[in-house]
Amino acid sequence: MKIIFIIFVNLNIFYKLDEVKDFLTQKLLHI
Secondary structure, eight states: OHHHHHHHHHHHHHHHHHHHHHHHHHHHHHO
8 A cells, every 4th residue: 555655646746746847838938
């Protein structure tokens, strides 16, 4: 169970980073 939890947390972090990257990219394109 612990391994599944770690994988889930890692995926969540990567998803958040991707989301932030997309947000920053959009902001840069709008300027």
